[in-house]
Amino acid sequence: MNFNLTNFSTAATNQDETHVKVLILGTGPAGLSAALYAARAELEPVVLAGMEHGGQVSLTYAVENYPGFPEGVGGTKLVELFQKQAERFGATLEYDTATEVDLSNRPFRVRTYNKIYLADTLIISTGATPRHLDIPGEKELTGRGVSYCATCDGWFFKDKDVFVVGGGDSAVEEGLFLTRFARSVTIVHRRDELRAGAVLQKRAMENPKIHFLWNMVLTKINGTEAVKSVQARNIQTGEESQLPIDGVFIFIGHTPNTEIFDGKLEMEEGGYLVTDKLMRTSVPGVFAAGEAADPHYRQVVTSAGMGAAAAIQANHFLDEVAEEEVKDELEAAHS
Numbered sequence: 374m375n376f377n378l379t380n381f382s383t384a385a386t387n388q389d390e391t392h393v394k395v396l397i398l399g400t401g402p403a404g405l406s407a408a409l410y411a412a413r414a415e416l417e418p419v420v421l422a423g424m425e426h427g428g429q430v431s432l433t434y435a436v437e438n439y440p441g442f443p444e445g446v447g448g449t450k451l452v453e454l455f456q457k458q459a460e461r462f463g464a465t466l467e468y469d470t471a472t473e474v475d476l477s478n479r480p481f482r483v484r485t486y487n488k489i490y491l492a493d494t495l496i497i498s499t500g501a502t503p504r505h506l507d508i509p510g511e512k513e514l515t516g517r518g519v520s521y522c523a524t525c526d527g528w529f530f531k532d533k534d535v536f537v538v539g540g541g542d543s544a545v546e547e548g549l550f551l552t553r554f555a556r557s558v559t560i561v562h563r564r565d566e567l568r569a570g571a572v573l574q575k576r577a578m579e580n581p582k583i584h585f586l587w588n589m590v591l592t593k594i595n596g597t598e599a600v601k602s603v604q605a606r607n608i609q610t611g612e613e614s615q616l617p618i619d620g621v622f623i624f625i626g627h628t629p630n631t632e633i634f635d636g637k638l639e640m641e642e643g644g645y646l647v648t649d650k651l652m653r654t655s656v657p658g659v660f661a662a663g664e665a666a667d668p669h670y671r672q673v674v675t676s677a678g679m680g681a682a683a684a685i686q687a688n689h690f691l692d693e694v695a696e697e698e699v700k701d702e703l704e705a706a707h708s
């Protein structure tokens with residue numbers, strides 16, 4: 374496969390250039406675990422927080438399946454602890470975002486809003502963004518009753534009726550969270566069985582506030598200042614109906630945040646970065662971890678593990694490069 378590795382021009386900018394051994398993109402569980410491991414290897418990593426510090430887990434009310442927290446832990450709290458631990462060993466977090474990368478030569482050039490980084494190795498842990506339904510009214514009413522984050526917006530639906538679209542873990546988990554506020558939560562799913570895990574399913578089925586609309590898809594969201602109703606279609610009968618509702622929460626999966634690597638790194642369908650078992654991407658010295666490279670597990674624990682592995686491999690890569698350089702110098706001295 375041919376990749377377009379075109380240099381971006383730096384001639385016209387006055388931006389500072391900062392040389393780092395390890396540059397990590399993203400501060401979710403993958404990025405901050407990579408930062409911890411790279412820092413403990415004394416590589417003084419710099420971590421760019423990107424547009425959403427902490428990634429998706431920071432918007433999660435409670436994480437109940439990350440080992441070491443038998444009572445569960447808040448998503449924001451967990452990110453705070455990850456960050457504190459990485460910083461304790463010398464990682465530096467910058468509230469900045471990578472906007473352009475040049476991977477054609479090492480050090481890699483990464484342009485951000487504030488400067489240009491010259492990175493000996495790069496760890497991409499840019500995570501993923503919630504997928505949209507792409508139906509009329511969705512975009513217009515986002516923030517006015519349409520939401521992709523129960524933790525952020527649940528409070529606005531106190532004693533109201535809401536729909537939750539999707540049948541996976543996210544939909545059910547967020548639906549359960551919404552029962553704290555809403556009068557009723559109806560999970561609208563396009564099939565007649567949930568994809569979510571057994572524990573979450575059982576909790577949802579037993580919760581008196583949760584109802585289900587099976588084999589149903591939304592085709593339009595209606596309202597001007599706020600959501601008033603939705604149009605829905607039963608995919609078995611084809612029957613269309615208009616259903617009054619106060620809010621629509623959408624949890625139908627994610628798209629990886631990998632656009633800036635388009636044409637520069639090998640990707641699989643859907644934009645997920647291709648890595649081998651050692652977290653290596655198609656460019657030597659560039660590693661990827663977490664949801665940007667993981668369409669399968671997408672768990673805090675797996676992302677953290679991938680981040681740690683990527684940092685270990687970045688360290689090995691730098692050792693190998695240093696060894697090569699010494700060998701070349703010796704050869705040159707003897708020739």
Ligand code: NAP
Nearest residue numbers: 539540541542543544546563564568624625626669670671
């Ligand atoms: P997911 O597992 O991919 O589920 C997406 C759901 O949305 C599916 O039920 C799918 O229906 C439905 N869907 C997709 N496109 C749709 C469309 N255009 N219209 C209507 N429905 C649509 O995504 P997720 O729930 O965000 O979970 C992602 C990963 O994170 C999973 O691996 C999950 O296990 C993990 N996760 C784990 C936890 C936890 O362990 N507590 C919490 C959250 C997420 P179909 O079922 O018909 O495909």
